[in-house]
Every structure is written in C-alpha cells, then in structure tokens.
Amino acid sequence: MNIVNILEEIEKVDGEIYERLNPRRAAMKSFFNIGKKISLAAMPLALGSMFQKAYGQTTPTAVIEVLNFALALEYLEFHYYNHALLAAPNLVFPNAASKAAITTIRDHEAAHVNLLKGALGASARAEITYAMTDFTVNGAFPVYDDYATFLAVAQGFEDTGVRAYKGQAGNLMVSPGVLQTALQIHSVEARHAAHIRQMRTTQAAGAATYKPWVSLGASGQANDSGVAALDAVYAGEDLTLQANINIVGINGKTGIDKKAAVECFDEALDKASVVAIANLFLKTGNKLS
Amino acid sequence: MKNNELETQNELQDESLFKARLGRRSFLQFAGAGAAGIALVAAGCRKDRIMDVPSGSGVTLDFKDDFGVLNYAYALEQLEAAFYILVASNPPSAFSAAEKAYFQDIQFHEIAHREFFKNALGSAAIANLEVDFSSITFSDRTSVLTTAKAFEDLGVAAYNGAGGRIKTPAYLLLAGKIVSVEARHAAYIRDLISNGTFADLNDLAALGSNNANGLDGALTPDKVLGIAGKYVKTKINVINL
Known part of the structure; x- marks a missing residue:
C-alpha cells in the first residue's frame, strides 16, 4: 500500500x-x-x-449511512460463516475444499467489517454480535445442521449482498474514492456468490444445477435458487429491459433469449428490501431500521 | 440455444467485418459520426490520408464525459465477445459438456453487453475494434481458460476503476449490473483452473486488489488498456483521462 x-x-x-x-x-x-x-x-x-x-x-451523512448499512450486512455475513466454521458441530463439510472455501469467504467478510469500521471511525454503528442473530429464522432453516440448507442460505446472503451494494452505488458518487472501495467489495461478493452456487451444484450431485450467474427459475420465475423462501432475494432479477433497451434478441442476436438476457445483467435491490431480508436473521430488538 | 448456429454464423460474419481494412467509406462514416459528437484526434485524420494504412486510424476514447467511459466499456466488451464467440463456436476438445454450455452462456452475456453499449451510445459509439488473438491457442483448454481468466479479472478491475468517473447515476448502476456478472464469470473460470481460487485476492494484486481489506482489483483505464493492448490491433487513443 x-x-x-x-x-x-x-x-x-x-x-x-x-x-x-x-x-x-x-x-x-x-x-x-x-x-x-x-x-x-x-x-x-x-x-x-x-x-x-x-x-x-x-464526510457526507449519506455516505456514512451507506457505509453503516454495508457494515451491518458484513457483520451478518461474517457471523453466518464464522459460526459455521467454529461452533456448528452438526454441520458436516463434505471435504477440505468446501471448508477452505467457506474459510476464504469468512475471512473476506471479516476484512470488510474491519475496513468499514476503520473508515467510519467514530461514526461506525454499534457492533452486531452473533448473539443478536438467528440464522435459523426460528428454526425454519436448519443452517447449522444441514449442509445443503447452509449453502442455500449462503447463496441468498451473497446474492443479496451483491444487490445491496449495487443499490447504494449512486449514493456514493459524491465520494469517488469510497465508491471505488464499495465496488471492490461488491465484485468480491459476486465471486463468493458464484462459488457458493457451484458448491450447491456439487452438493446436489446431479439432482439440480445452479449456474454461477443469476438465471431464470425452472418455471420462468425470477428466483433461480430452487428455494421459494428466498423469493425476496431475487425479486426483479428477471428484468430484461436495460436503460429502455430490450436485451432479448438485441440487434437481431436471436441467441440472446430471455434466459441469457436475465443472466447478463444483475439487478440492484433498494435498501428497504435488503433491510427486510436482513431482519429475518436478526432477533427482536436488534433489527435494522 | 436452438438458434445458436445461426447466431454463430452471424457473429463470424461480424468477425470478418472487424478484420476488414478500414476503407475510405468507413472512414467517412466514422468522420460523419465525429461531426455528431466524437472528437477525432488530428493525428488520426492525418494518418488516414496516407495511402496503404494497415488497419485504420484507431479509435479515440475521450474521457471528458460519460460517453468516454461507456465507449471504454464498449471496447472491452467487444474484445470479450469476440473471444468467446470463437471459443463457443469451436471449443477445445477437452471441454466437458457442462463447460461448453457455460461458455456458450458467457458468449451470449458478452454479446449482449457489447450490443447494449452499441445501442446506448448510438452515434457516439466507437468503431468496431480489430482483435489480435494470435497469442491464444483456441484448441487448447489451458490456453483458453488462462485467457478467459485474464479477460474477466481485467474486466472487473476496469469497471471497478472506472465507476468513480461516471457522472450519470443511471450509467453507474448499469456498470454495476454488468461488473458483478463479469465477477461471476471470473470466479467460475478461476475455479475451473483451480477449485477454490474464485476470489484469490493475493493473485489479483497486479490488478489493484488488496487481500487484507478483502478488495477486488481496480485499475485506471490507461493501465487496463495497456494490458488489453496485446489483444487489439486497432490503435486506441485516450484523451482527457
């Protein structure tokens, strides 16, 4: 540096x-x-x-707000993986590679937490501890007992993270340096999402395939995760109109069907929608506003 | 994918057009577009008047406004699309069926990005770039994967490094929508080369990543174009950076 x-x-x-x-x-x-x-x-x-x-x-208030929002999401992601690695005896990683991948991702989330905390300094929001979270959502998701469920929710977290950063980029334009840092985190989250999706495909062992990129669901719905409970994570991901340009069959390229048009652009998610998703995993009294 | 063969034929025709010499007529088209808003560097015009210019006078990326940034993205997407069209139409024999299918997907993503920028830029779009893929062995899986990795990681660093230059929120959002797809490609290709390297931020240090902070690459346009230069025959002029 x-x-x-x-x-x-x-x-x-x-x-x-x-x-x-x-x-x-x-x-x-x-x-x-x-x-x-x-x-x-x-x-x-x-x-x-x-x-x-x-x-x-x-430092503009809007920028501090965005960074604190990002920090909250990074705390959630960090605890999700950290607990899986350190304190979930019933969660069985199938091999060394899968555990190593989750370790890599956990380490990145920890780095993001530290970076955002450092950048915010005294303006940083209060820490979110593991005790404030409930990643099972009242027992609905056995994330620390079932590897497949753990990966499915991880995919939801990463794809949400990608959408959340994208949704906040415009608010950081006043601070190009901060914007670049946020973009550098954003693409790391996308790399995580792609890998988790591959891990899910491996885990499914032929029963299902999850593309590294966000595709259309099997019935043409926006949610391609195969988990209906994650619908909110993928709401609007099936957009095929970009800046009023229809991507389907663009300029006579008939190979670009609806599925390809959906895949080639990831969509942003507004803060309220991201907060609603994040709050599923936070206990009463600790929810984001 | 039923239309893919036709698609590929169209693309290969496009490809041959790319490689065609920039004749007087297309120069006039280019100059005409210039009147509509593209700044042509004087050197470019002068060069074109000389007989037997090998391959056009180049294109100019003028970073004075968002069109420059969008054209920069358009240039990179042109390169990526041209590469994947060649891979998808004739993949290395060592590719598995799943790999062939995903490279087909990536091909369509990059064509869509290219065509999107072309339409969004309209008359302000730069000309088609002539590519130089002589360093790639398209029949060799390793050569193809190594190149794909280079393109995707560079693409991510390019978008990350250019985001702060964009002045229109809608364009920044669009760049964001594309860069995460490029990052997904990069992760997939990296995992094909070596599983678990999807986000090897130490390996990306030359592209501006920072592993201690969990940050992906980010490079300024001049650095990106310097690296991409080996794949482009067309001269790319950069002004007002």
Missing part, C-alpha cells in the same frame, strides 16, 4: 486534501509515527482514522 498514491488519488477528487491535512499536522505526524510500528494488516484502520481526522465532520 502506497500512501503517496492514495493521497494523489484523493487529490484528484479533492484538491484541498493537503490543506485539509495541513492544519492538522499533528494528526499526520502521529499517523506516520504510528506507521512505523504497526503491521500492514492494521493499515486500513490507521488510514481510516487519519481520514476521519482530516475530514472531520465533512
């Missing part, structure tokens, strides 16, 4: 970055002094707090 590059990047969108930093030279000085002592892994936190100091109250 090259701090000079980062400052240059910021300068492009905020020509006054150095002036902002300058009157608070103490903040910079202490940052660089700390820098000598901290490990690279701790850098995002340190960077986040430096920018917090430099920008003070100027």
Whole structure:
C-alpha cells in the first residue's frame, strides 16, 4: 500500500486534501509515527482514522449511512460463516475444499467489517454480535445442521449482498474514492456468490444445477435458487429491459433469449428490501431500521 | 440455444467485418459520426490520408464525459465477445459438456453487453475494434481458460476503476449490473483452473486488489488498456483521462 498514491488519488477528487491535512499536522505526524510500528494488516484502520481526522465532520451523512448499512450486512455475513466454521458441530463439510472455501469467504467478510469500521471511525454503528442473530429464522432453516440448507442460505446472503451494494452505488458518487472501495467489495461478493452456487451444484450431485450467474427459475420465475423462501432475494432479477433497451434478441442476436438476457445483467435491490431480508436473521430488538 | 448456429454464423460474419481494412467509406462514416459528437484526434485524420494504412486510424476514447467511459466499456466488451464467440463456436476438445454450455452462456452475456453499449451510445459509439488473438491457442483448454481468466479479472478491475468517473447515476448502476456478472464469470473460470481460487485476492494484486481489506482489483483505464493492448490491433487513443 502506497500512501503517496492514495493521497494523489484523493487529490484528484479533492484538491484541498493537503490543506485539509495541513492544519492538522499533528494528526499526520502521529499517523506516520504510528506507521512505523504497526503491521500492514492494521493499515486500513490507521488510514481510516487519519481520514476521519482530516475530514472531520465533512464526510457526507449519506455516505456514512451507506457505509453503516454495508457494515451491518458484513457483520451478518461474517457471523453466518464464522459460526459455521467454529461452533456448528452438526454441520458436516463434505471435504477440505468446501471448508477452505467457506474459510476464504469468512475471512473476506471479516476484512470488510474491519475496513468499514476503520473508515467510519467514530461514526461506525454499534457492533452486531452473533448473539443478536438467528440464522435459523426460528428454526425454519436448519443452517447449522444441514449442509445443503447452509449453502442455500449462503447463496441468498451473497446474492443479496451483491444487490445491496449495487443499490447504494449512486449514493456514493459524491465520494469517488469510497465508491471505488464499495465496488471492490461488491465484485468480491459476486465471486463468493458464484462459488457458493457451484458448491450447491456439487452438493446436489446431479439432482439440480445452479449456474454461477443469476438465471431464470425452472418455471420462468425470477428466483433461480430452487428455494421459494428466498423469493425476496431475487425479486426483479428477471428484468430484461436495460436503460429502455430490450436485451432479448438485441440487434437481431436471436441467441440472446430471455434466459441469457436475465443472466447478463444483475439487478440492484433498494435498501428497504435488503433491510427486510436482513431482519429475518436478526432477533427482536436488534433489527435494522 | 436452438438458434445458436445461426447466431454463430452471424457473429463470424461480424468477425470478418472487424478484420476488414478500414476503407475510405468507413472512414467517412466514422468522420460523419465525429461531426455528431466524437472528437477525432488530428493525428488520426492525418494518418488516414496516407495511402496503404494497415488497419485504420484507431479509435479515440475521450474521457471528458460519460460517453468516454461507456465507449471504454464498449471496447472491452467487444474484445470479450469476440473471444468467446470463437471459443463457443469451436471449443477445445477437452471441454466437458457442462463447460461448453457455460461458455456458450458467457458468449451470449458478452454479446449482449457489447450490443447494449452499441445501442446506448448510438452515434457516439466507437468503431468496431480489430482483435489480435494470435497469442491464444483456441484448441487448447489451458490456453483458453488462462485467457478467459485474464479477460474477466481485467474486466472487473476496469469497471471497478472506472465507476468513480461516471457522472450519470443511471450509467453507474448499469456498470454495476454488468461488473458483478463479469465477477461471476471470473470466479467460475478461476475455479475451473483451480477449485477454490474464485476470489484469490493475493493473485489479483497486479490488478489493484488488496487481500487484507478483502478488495477486488481496480485499475485506471490507461493501465487496463495497456494490458488489453496485446489483444487489439486497432490503435486506441485516450484523451482527457
């Protein structure tokens, strides 16, 4: 990580970055002094707090709201996988590769939590702990007793995450640097979703196939997960009109049927819909608003 | 997929058009489009007046506004579509039936992206790019997968790195709708090469990823075009970046 590059990047969108930093030279000085002592892994936190100091109250409220919303979702995802790995004795991973994949995903979600917390600094929302969650939704989903159910809900989480970040991108346009970071998280979530879908196909052992991309359901419905309880996650994913351009058979390309048109564009989900999904997994008293 | 053969034929015809020399007539079309809003660099015009120019005068991506960013995406989607059309129409013999089917899917996704940008840009669209796939052995599974991985990972980094340049919320949303599909492609292809590498962020460091922060790649257009350059014959001029 090259701090000079980062400052240059910021300068492009905020020509006054150095002036902002300058009157608070103490903040910079202490940052660089700390820098000598901290490990690279701790850098995002340190960077986040430096920018917090430099920008003070100027980070737009809308951006803070988006980041806190993202942080809540990342907490949920992190706990979902972390509990599966550490404290779910009845959940049997079929092989080392499946456990390794879930570990990779868990680690990314933990990194996202830390990054967002660091960027938000004192504005970060309260921590969501595992105790505040109920991933079984009152026992409806035996996620920690049944591997297939665990993967199905994981797919729901990842595909929801992809849609949630997409839905918030417009609110981050005022802060291009933050927007880019959010986009970099967004595509990682899409990679996770693709892999979980492949894991489900492997687990189904020929009984069902889940494409790495969001396709049409077997009966032509928007939800291609095979789990009706996840309908809300896929509501509107069957859109085939993009910017008023019909993708089906576009420019005489007859091979692009409805299924292909649905697959080639992922759809965003608005905050209220994402909150409704997330709240299924949060206990009363801890729900998002 | 019943129309696929026809589709492929159409595409191969398109392909031969790509490779056709940019003659005087198409230059005039290009220049005509210029009057409608594309900035042609002077060097490009001058070059075209010289006889026996090998392959056109190039295209210009002018990043002064959203059309530049959309044309940049259009250029990358042209490359990806051209690659997958060749793979899907004649896949490596080592591909399984499932792999053939998914590469067929990816082909249609990329064609749809390309055609979408073409229509969205209208008269502001850049010309068709002439590709150079001489470094790829299309009969070899490894060569095809390695190239597909390179294209998809680069595509993700390109969209991630360009999002902040987009000024129109609707276009940003559309780029977001496409980039996550590219990321899904990337994950699938990476898993084909080595299962579990779907989001190997250490491996993507050259594209701007950061494993400690759980961040995917992000690159500026000049860097992306530098990497993509080996697959393009058409000169791509970049201004106002």
